[in-house]
Structure formats: structure tokens, C-alpha cells
Amino acid sequence: MATKLPTRSRSPATTVCFVPAAVLIIFVLLRRPSMDPYAPGTPRSSVSSRRAELYGRMAGDLDERGAAFLKGGETSQSLTLSDLFDVRDGAVVPKLKAADPPVRANVLYLDPEFAAVISKAVKEVFLPHFDQVIWFQNSSMYHFSMFHASHHLEPILATEDEIEAEADAVKRVTEAVCPLKIVLDRVVLTSTGVLLGLWQVExxxxxxxxxxxxxxxxxxAPQKQLYDPVLLHTSFARVLGPPKLPQEENTSSLDHVKFFHDLVAQVNKKIHGFQAKISELWYVEEHDVLALALNGKMKVRRLHLGCNGAQDNWKRMKRTPL
Known part of the structure; x- marks a missing residue:
């Protein structure tokens, strides 16, 4: 029998826009680029500094807004947690809904070799306290959202031929992109209950x-994208309700923010500084709402990062006489 997650009443006239809570938090907090957000070739030190500033603000979100996900279960744009999840037979299961039109997303992919280490650490810390009120991201689907050819805030309709042309254009991009070596800067929990990994690029x-x-x-593609251009983040889990505490502890008097900070600190102790390599970019058509996050229906084109342009430049440098 299904267990209902917390809901909040909303007007029947309200339009529901399926935007993940992590997207909303990032979009609202970070819309103040200090330079051309898509300028190529920005010095790495400058980008790293922007990224560090960004992550500092994201880390403060829980303190500023509190654990909003405990107050009615609303995520964003009148979308509630009960719209996304059920608890059945002691397990959290997603409520999949068809995306019309499908979202077309470009994401970097984290190989399960690396994702499994992170998933293990997150579950060791969070599972004992939440059990039936937490959704863990499938470790075979850890990804970093990069750029949308179409999203729910601004759908861009495309024919099959146009989609194939987009995929070919993205493939040409990946041929000139070099694999990334990345390091986990920190893990944060947002006010909407999303546990995020924030990364720097080495x-x-x-x-x-x-x-x-x-x-x-x-x-x-939509002019208004969902993420700050320097952001590199992965969703690890989503907390859906209050923690399970020993009987002798008073839930009503619990300082939830401090409790969550303590859990996040435990995760950071385990995996802060963890290094990984990214060698694939996926062009994804999400036929279900939030398919990448909720194990929904999608069509994936897996593209390897070729670094061809950089290799050609290196060869030319080697042939150039001093």
C-alpha cells in the first residue's frame, strides 16, 4: 500500500511547471554572472574563483532558508514531493509522468567506477536516519547538467531530423573537448532537501x-539556461521528510538545520577531495519528467570526449621550429 508524502494545497488554477528543486535553487541564487557567461577561454584561475564563490553561497542556502522541505513538501513552482514520489512496500518510488515535449539535455557522465564510492558514503550516513523518506540517485546515472537544447521553462520543438542534426552538432563539440579530471570540493544540502556534490576542475x-x-x-537552444556557466554539480540524493530518531529524543525540539549540517559534515569527511575523471557527454531526450533523476524513459546518445583539437594543436606546436 502506498504511503502519501507531505503535500501542500494549491489552487486548481495554478500551472505546474516541472522544475527540479535543485534547478530552482541554483537558478535563483546564482543569476549574477560577473563576466560574459559564455565567453570561451576564460582563465582557469578566474573560473575556479567564481566557482568557489558560487559554492560558498550554495553552502549557506540551508542556513538562510531553513529545511523548507519539511514544511509541506513543496519543491518549486507549486510542485510537491508527493507529485514526484510514493512510498510503497517500504521503498521510495518515483511517480513517472510523460514529458510533453521531451526535454533535450546535454550532460557530462560520471562513470559508475567513481559514482559507486560516493553512493556508498552517502548511504552509510543518511540511510540510518531516513530510511523510507529519502531518494538516492541511481549511481549508474550520476551526471553533470551542462546545457539544454530544450527545457520545460522554454520548450523548443524539434522534428526528428532537427534532433538528429542537434546530436551531430553536439558530437562535433565532444570531439574537441578534452576529458576532465575533477575533485569534489564539497557536499551541500539545499533548503529543498537536495544533496549536491560540488566539484572543481583540475x-x-x-x-x-x-x-x-x-x-x-x-x-x-533557450537563451535562458538553468545553471550558472561555471557550475559543476551532481545530485546524490533528495531528502523527502524528517529524520527517524531514537524514542528518547524529542523530534519537535530537534534543531533540524544543525542535524543536517552534522550529517553533511560526515559525508564530507568521507569523500571531500575525491578525484574522478569524466570522459563522456550524453545527449539525452527525456521522455519522462526528470527522467535522468528518476530512472524514467529516455533516449541516450553516448559521446566520448575526443580532445582532437587540443591534440592537433599539440602536434602543430611540436612541428613548429624554435
Whole structure:
């Protein structure tokens, strides 16, 4: 029998826009680029500094807004947690809904070799306290959202031929993008209950440059994208309700923000500084709402990062006499 997650009443006239809570938090907090957001070739030190500033603001979201996900279960744009999840037979299961039109997303993919280590650490810390009120991202689907050819805030309709042309354009981009070596800067929990991994880039093509290349390759894409251009983040889990505490503890008097900070600190102790490599970009058609996050129906084109342009430049440098 299904268990209902918390809901909040809403007007029947309200239009529901399926925007993940992590997207809303990032979009609202971070819309103040200090330079051309898609300018290619920005110095890595400058981008890293912007990224560090960004992550500092994101880390403060829970303190500023509190654990909003405990107050009615609303995520964003009148979408509630009960719209997304059920609890059946002791397990959290997603409520999949068809996306019309499908979202077309470009994401970097984290190989399960690396994702499994992170997933294990997150579950060790959070599962004992939440059990039936937490959704863990499938570790075989850990990804970093880069750029949307179409999203729910601004749908861009496309024929099958146009979609194939987009995929070919993205493939040409990946041939010139170098694999990334990344390091986990920190883990944060947002006010909407999303546990995020925030990463820095040690080598390879920076996400800001990848987004710039995708913008050029996909001129029909929405002008307003969902993420700050320098952001490199992964969703690990979504907390759906209050923690399970020993009987002797008083839930009503619990300082939830401090409790969540303590859990996040435990995760950071386990995996802060964890290194990984990204060698694939996926062009994804999400036929279900939030298919990448909720194990829904999607069509995936897996594209390897070729670094061909950089290799050609290196060869030319080697042939150039001093």
C-alpha cells in the first residue's frame, strides 16, 4: 500500500511547471554572472574563483532558508514531493509522468567506477536516519547538467531530423573537448532537501568552455539556461521528510538545520577531495519528467570526449621550429 508524502494545497488554477528543486535553487541564487557567461577561454584561475564563490553561497542556502522541505513538501513552482514520489512496500518510488515535449539535455557522465564510492558514503550516513523518506540517485546515472537544447521553462520543438542534426552538432563539440579530471570540493544540502556534490576542475576542458561550445553549436537552444556557466554539480540524493530518531529524543525540539549540517559534515569527511575523471557527454531526450533523476524513459546518445583539437594543436606546436 502506498504511503502519501507531505503535500501542500494549491489552487486548481495554478500551472505546474516541472522544475527540479535543485534547478530552482541554483537558478535563483546564482543569476549574477560577473563576466560574459559564455565567453570561451576564460582563465582557469578566474573560473575556479567564481566557482568557489558560487559554492560558498550554495553552502549557506540551508542556513538562510531553513529545511523548507519539511514544511509541506513543496519543491518549486507549486510542485510537491508527493507529485514526484510514493512510498510503497517500504521503498521510495518515483511517480513517472510523460514529458510533453521531451526535454533535450546535454550532460557530462560520471562513470559508475567513481559514482559507486560516493553512493556508498552517502548511504552509510543518511540511510540510518531516513530510511523510507529519502531518494538516492541511481549511481549508474550520476551526471553533470551542462546545457539544454530544450527545457520545460522554454520548450523548443524539434522534428526528428532537427534532433538528429542537434546530436551531430553536439558530437562535433565532444570531439574537441578534452576529458576532465575533477575533485569534489564539497557536499551541500539545499533548503529543498537536495544533496549536491560540488566539484572543481583540475585539468581538461572547463565546463564554462563546454557550455560556450554547446551554445555555439545549438543556436536554437533557450537563451535562458538553468545553471550558472561555471557550475559543476551532481545530485546524490533528495531528502523527502524528517529524520527517524531514537524514542528518547524529542523530534519537535530537534534543531533540524544543525542535524543536517552534522550529517553533511560526515559525508564530507568521507569523500571531500575525491578525484574522478569524466570522459563522456550524453545527449539525452527525456521522455519522462526528470527522467535522468528518476530512472524514467529516455533516449541516450553516448559521446566520448575526443580532445582532437587540443591534440592537433599539440602536434602543430611540436612541428613548429624554435
Amino acid at each position: 585539468s581538461g576542458t572547463d565546463p564554462a568552455d563546454i557550455r560556450s561550445k554547446l551554445r555555439e553549436a545549438l543556436p536554437r
